[in-house]
Amino acid sequence: MLARIFRPSKTAMQSGKARTKDWVLEFERASARRPDPLMGWSSSSDMNAQVRITFETSDEAVAYAKAHGIDFQLVPEQRRSHIIKAYADNFAFQRREPWTH
Numbered sequence: 001m002l003a004r005i006f007r008p009s010k011t012a013m014q015s016g017k018a019r020t021k022d023w024v025l026e027f028e029r030a031s032a033r034r035p036d037p038l039m040g041w042s043s044s045s046d047m048n049a050q051v052r053i054t055f056e057t058s059d060e061a062v063a064y065a066k067a068h069g070i071d072f073q074l075v076p077e078q079r080r081s082h083i084i085k086a087y088a089d090n091f092a093f094q095r096r097e098p099w100t101h
Contacts, residue, residue, distance in 0.1 A: 001048065002028045005061045006075035022054040023061045025072070 005025050010017050027048040036043050055061040058074065065072040089095070 001030075001070060003065055003070050003072040004028060004075060005058060005065065005072050007058075007077045009078075010080075022056060023058045025053045025055065025061050025065065025070075027051055 003025050004027075005023060007023050008020055010020050029044070029049050030046045031044055033042040033044045035041070053061075053064070055064065058077075062072065062074065064070075
């Protein structure tokens with residue numbers, strides 16, 4: 001039973017950063033998902049795939065995994081590079097590239 005400890009990234013659908021501050025412990029899938037013959041929904045016999053535990057710090061998540069004998073992989077946090085832009089910069093006098101349509 002292998003778990004992955006990571007900090008989730010921001011969703012592409014919204015500009016907010018909700019649910020990106022906590023660390024998450026998720027188990028890797030033990031069996032493949034298969035379509036249900038009647039409804040066509042994807043199903044799996046792996047119950048650990050439904051477990052998702054959140055922690056405030058990565059140290060808490062590592063301590064939990066060690067205390068419960070769970071093998072884990074710690075994925076390091078990747079910081080976003082924040083580029084500050086303004087619409088007015090498109091029309092600045094010192095613009096390096098020519099402005100074209």
